[in-house]
Amino acid sequence: MTIVDTPSRVPDEPVPGAAADGRPPLKIAMVAPPWFELPPRGYGGTEAVVAALVDGLVARGHEVKLIAAGEHRTAATSFHRIYDEPPTERLGTPIPEVIAAAEAARAIESADVDVVHDHTLAGPLLARGRTQPTVVTMHGPVTGEPGDYHERLGRTVDLVAISDAQRRLNPRLNWVGTVHNAIDVPSFPYRAEKDDYVLWLGRFSPDKAPDLAIDAARRAGRRIVLAGKLNEPSEFEYFDDVVRPLLGSDAEYVGEADATLKRELLSGARSLVFPIQWEEPFGMVMIEAMACGTPVVALRRGSVPEIVAHGRSGLIVDDFRQFPAALALAEELDPADARAEAERRFDLPVMAEGYERVYRMLAEGTESIRRLSDDVATSAR
Known part of the structure; x- marks a missing residue:
């Protein structure tokens, strides 16, 4: 497997005829959003997770049919291309999304799969018409209109949260488990000695x-x-009005970071500053920093307490006024502890095993999966 711009380990060879858990391999249809290729070369958090999950599942011996746009650089067993080029410039408009949903449904209809894992917005609307279970990972908001939409889908889809904090925001949804996002930790360079930023x-x-x-x-x-x-109008407006006036010799903007630059910046930083202002369900950059041995200094919002081990992989503050002191204290933390936390809780095999458990329960058709409670949630502890 060759991944451009994203160093990755070579997956272990699965035992012939069996998955990593010793049971028959699952056949999984993985439906990605149409907006970016997999893995993305720059921005694209959901796409990065989907690409990593594909690789992790294949490494565990499963068959994965990837349905996505553009080229892919994953270990998928088979690939169905929706668009020759991802319609990135039309992000947020409805037509590419519904075309992708229709094409994905057609690909799934002719495929032999045990479970469908759909990461799109429109795709779950078609789950009602298929016999296989449809797993939907909630990558974004679960309240407001997104919550209303998924609540109306009812039990035609089985929802996986990316944090327990996300589940608590809307307990009315048909949750079947929690699986934290993950990254290929070995592909992130670990540095114990940090630079001056x-x-x-x-x-x-x-x-x-x-x-x-x-x-x-x-x-x-x-x-x-x-x-x-x-690259979006609202982002340019915010940057020009709020951020640009604050830049100077001690505050430098270096552009959008691709996979290579991101790793360079994260591994060299003394800490990652994460003053999140909303209940973000999962911040990928936090676990990427941890993988590089870089502690995270974050406000206690959303999934932060689930991800950052306070005093080990970073520091959590309750008030913004505590941030300056926390940035100084974070430099006393051992970078090796942050890396160890990333390896133990947020590496690809952990996420792949979590989804494998959800797929198994759904594919077996047990009624108990419909009443799955927090004590069998699949997030790593």
């Missing part, structure tokens, strides 16, 4: 609060480097 990495939005990150770094007397997605 802290890092903010994300999408330029008030929810991600890069302006607060700059303020915290200045108060702590630390240089900050910012890298992130900046």
Whole structure:
């Protein structure tokens, strides 16, 4: 398997005729959003998770039919292309999404699969017409209109949360488990010796609060480097009005980070500044930083307490005024502890095994899966 721009280990060879758990391999249809290729070369958190999950499941001996747009650089057993080129410039418009859903349904109809795992918005609407269970990972909001939509889908789909915090926001949904997102930890370089900056990495939005990150770094007397997605009108407006006036010799914007630059920045940073301003269900950049041995300094919002082991892989603060002191204290944490947490809880095999358990329960058709409770949630502890 060759992954451009994304170093990856070679999966262990599965035992012929059996999956890693010793049982017959599952046949899984994996439906990705149509907006970016897999894995994405730059921004694309959901696509990165889907690509990693495909590789992890194949490494465990399962057959995965990937349905996605553009080229793919995954270990998928087979591939059905929806668009020759991902319609990235039309992100957020309905037609590419519904075309992708229709094409995916056609591909699934002619395929021999045990379970469908759909990561799109429109695709789950077609779950009612198939006999196989349809798993839907809730990568985004679960309240408001997205919550209303998935609540109306009822038990035609089986929802997986990416954090327990996300599940608590809307307990009315048909949750069947929690599986934390994961990354290929060995592909992230570990560095014990850090450079002279802290890092903010994300999408330029008030929810991600890069302006607060700059303020915290200045108060702590630390240089900050910012890298992130900046290509939508709302992002440009926010950047020009709020972020750009704050830049200077101690606050540098370096552009959007591809896979290579992201690893370089994360591994060299003294800490990742994460002043999140919403109940984010899962912040991928946190586990990427941990994999590099870089502690995370974050506000106690959303999934942060589930991801950051306070005093080990980072520091969690309850008030923004605590940020400057926390940035200084984070430099005393052992980078090896952050890396170990990432390996133990957020590596690809952990996520793949979690989804494997969900797939098995659904494919077996047991009634108990419909009443699956938190004590059998699949997130690693």
